[in-house]
Amino acid sequence: MSQPIEKQKCPVCHAYFFEDEDIVYCPDCGAPHHRDCYQHLDHCAYQDAHGTADQYVPPAPSEEKTSFHENNAASSADRLCSVCGESMPQDAKICPHCGAPQFGGFAGISPFDFLGGVPADMDLGDGVTADEAKNFVASNTRRYIPKFATMMTGRRLSWNWLAFFFPSAWLLARKMYKSGIVIAALSIVFNLFTFPLSQALLQYDVSEAKNYTELSQKILEHLPQISTVVLVAGLIGSFLQIALRIGTALLGDWTYRNYTLSSVNRLKKESDDLTDDFQRYGGINLIAMVLGIVAERYLPTFITLFL
Numbered sequence: 492m493s494q495p496i497e498k499q500k501c502p503v504c505h506a507y508f509f510e511d512e513d514i515v516y517c518p519d520c521g522a523p524h525h526r527d528c529y530q531h532l533d534h535c536a537y538q539d540a541h542g543t544a545d546q547y548v549p550p551a552p553s554e555e556k557t558s559f560h561e562n563n564a565a566s567s568a569d570r571l572c573s574v575c576g577e578s579m580p581q582d583a584k585i586c587p588h589c590g591a592p593q594f595g596g597f598a599g600i601s602p603f604d605f606l607g608g609v610p611a612d613m614d615l616g617d618g619v620t621a622d623e624a625k626n627f628v629a630s631n632t633r634r635y636i637p638k639f640a641t642m643m644t645g646r647r648l649s650w651n652w653l654a655f656f657f658p659s660a661w662l663l664a665r666k667m668y669k670s671g672i673v674i675a676a677l678s679i680v681f682n683l684f685t686f687p688l689s690q691a692l693l694q695y696d697v698s699e700a701k702n703y704t705e706l707s708q709k710i711l712e713h714l715p716q717i718s719t720v721v722l723v724a725g726l727i728g729s730f731l732q733i734a735l736r737i738g739t740a741l742l743g744d745w746t747y748r749n750y751t752l753s754s755v756n757r758l759k760k761e762s763d764d765l766t767d768d769f770q771r772y773g774g775i776n777l778i779a780m781v782l783g784i785v786a787e788r789y790l791p792t793f794i795t796l797f798l
Contacts, residue, residue, distance in 0.1 A: 499550065502536035503528035522547035607637040615639045617752045626766070627755050627773035639748045647745045654743035655736050660783030661743065664775045667750050671779070675786050677735055682791035684728025687721045 499508050501524055513526040517535035540546045611622040625632045638649055653661045662671035762768040
């Protein structure tokens with residue numbers, strides 16, 4: 492066909508044209524028709540308007556389409572990063588400019604926004620841009636970068652479910668080792684407070700309860716037989732454990748933001764290879780996370796064996 496048919500409709504049936512359809516054009520004005528529609532009328536649908544200001548006018552070429560082809564022709568060997576828009580090799584799996592993974596498809600179309608809508612050059616504090624923070628955080632940046640941006644208003648409290656369920660493990664996974672060790676130590680101490688009460692309840696077959704109602708009944712039945720000191724220590728330990736989890740969940744994102752900003756600034760001053768050091772000191776450490784979970788779960792039991 493000699494004329495474009497993109498986004499054009501047949502003037503008779505008003506259906507969009509497709510490239511594989513049998514299309515004919517009016518010899519006077521060039522209006523496209525389905526062959527069957529043209530034969531049904533036996534003339535052009537715009538026949539009455541021929542020679543007037545209302546006659547058919549072919550649509551102008553799509554600027555978007557022209558731009559797309561021009562871009563492809565101008566960069567046949569390269570494509571654009573789906574995140575930062577910089578030119579990069581066609582076969583690159585990771586952008587050499589921003590470090591974002593590439594998923595193929597058309598250049599410039601991003602399946603993910605790794606910044607969560609935050610501008611790449613936005614200052615998140617202390618001169619650290621959102622793009623620099625993203626490269627350091629590496630994992631789940633769509634959650635953390637917007638959180639960091641919101642905290643620019645002075646807001647410190649947020650909620651982090653991972654920090655609530657696994658306080659020390661989350662801190663260790665995010666490579667905040669000092670904070671993670673402190674929280675793990677406190678968690679172990681608080682668990683030791685509850686250990687005597689747990690052992691006392693086990694003696695009365697509380698663990699065999701089939702539901703929460705039966706569990707509550709068994710505990711209430713045997714409360715008079717449990718030492719007051721053991722009971723109070725258990726309640727204090729449980730309260731402190733919950734308070735520790737809530738505190739870590741509320742202040743975890745703020746702590747991680749401050750850690751990210753200070754780490755990025757330190758590396759910018761000291762590092763010879765920022766990309767490599769961002770991967771080394773940022774991102775997540777799954778081994779440390781597992782160790783944190785194991786320590787919180789089993790260390791109190793091992794410690795009581797030697798008491």
